[in-house]
Amino acid sequence: MGTGQAIYAGWMEIPTSAVNEEARRRAEDAAIAALVDQYAGALYRVAYSVLRNATDAEDAVQEAFLRVLRHRDTLDEVRDQRVWLIRIVWNIALDRKRRAKTRPETDDVSELARVLPATGLSAEELAAAAEHHAHVLTCVERLPAKEREVLLLSAFEELTSVEIAAVLEITESSVRSRLFRARNLMAELLDHDSSLR
């Protein structure tokens, strides 16, 4: 059908361009809906690893997809949509965490005790595990920002070093060196704290 042609619906003439526009919009909506179904869970986990709060993480995921909706015109130009989405939600989560610095750490412990798997654990064991995890997370917070970010992202099994480098916009060798330093620092911090106890 040419550009100048039109579709006749009864007595009303509908220009072809309007039909194309509507079809294009529907295709974009369908593509975004598919992205939500495919990657919402992964994005939630990335956001949760930074924010450690279920509500904040879900808000970050929603905000990420709203940004995608605003930039839906450029959706076709994205090469790796998964890394692109993770980078969006990663930046949103970091920004939110920077703004919500006032939240006490006790909230993290109670939140961890609530969400961690409790199969086969008594209440006391569960509380002890939550306390241990909270201690580890406290040590993670004491790491320098660059090392901490690489350490957090490296915990995701689905992310390779190349993808982590793409998310953080650094080279792959930088990812490896930062991860090496992060692990050494973490070991020092945990040893230091265990010797104090």
Next chain:
Amino acid sequence: MSSNLHNAMSSDSGPSSGEDTLRLIASLPAPAGLEERVHKALRAAPRSGRVLAWPQRFRARIASGTVMESNWMRAAAAAAIVFVVVGGGWGVYSRVQPGQAGKGLVMPQLMPSSGGLSGSGAIRTPVTIPGPKVGEQGTQTAKKPAVPKKAASGQHPEGEATPQPAVSQ
């Protein structure tokens, strides 16, 4: 080189490094109904991303290229706005004359109150307001007082009194 860091880490990092905690958090399942809530939020979001958007009937024609490319339209609209703003500014600038010297009116001073009493709004009137009276030159010389003639009464010029005649009793 695309390698999975998780495998590399798990080979030589024990549980004391704390990465088991991070891995546990990274593997937490997403809450139920997350996708539905995101879909709902996307449906409720406003569709137009631009502050100034073309009307629907123009947008459809612009997108199809039958009227004009949208970039050309935007450039022409931007040029028109710049032309109007610059032209208006130049019009104002060309009409405004440079400022003249101020013709200030000197207000009369209020009389200072003395002794704690107010001046009741009295205004000192300068003495120069009536102005000097300048008369004609001829009228001033004509009004000189006349000098009496000395020879008319027969008096001595030295002022001596004339001898009076003796009176016999």
